[in-house]
Amino acid sequence: MPSVTFRVGDQAFTEEVADNTNLVVRAGIKKFPFPHLKYKCGMGKCGTCACRVLAGADALPEPNWKEEKVLGHRLAQGWRLGCQLWLHHDLELTQDRP
Numbered sequence: 001m002p003s004v005t006f007r008v009g010d011q012a013f014t015e016e017v018a019d020n021t022n023l024v025v026r027a028g029i030k031k032f033p034f035p036h037l038k039y040k041c042g043m044g045k046c047g048t049c050a051c052r053v054l055a056g057a058d059a060l061p062e063p064n065w066k067e068e069k070v071l072g073h074r075l076a077q078g079w080r081l082g083c084q085l086w087l088h089h090d091l092e093l094t095q096d097r098p
């Protein structure tokens with residue numbers, strides 16, 4: 001099972017999630033990373049779920065066209081859309097700005 005660490009300021013929240021988990025879907029049913037994960041549309045349109053990947057980016061799939069459209073140059077800085085990711089590997093991420 002993937003282990004996910006979500007950092008908010010000085011705090012780190014870690015939990016194991018089922019394989020093929022989407023963090024926005026989980027937050028929508030009030031499971032980790034709720035209440036810390038910010039999100040809105042869940043469809044790759046609003047950008048609210050943008051997360052900066054701190055570890056595990058290599059195991060993620062290439063960004064899809066929605067991420068490219070919404071994130072633009074932020075992709076190269078390690079940002080991804082949480083609602084567009086289904087997790088199969090350990091991941092550490094934050095929504096804090098660097």
Ligand code: FES
Nearest residue numbers: 042045047049083
């Ligand atoms: S929640 Fe809107 S883009 Fe992910």
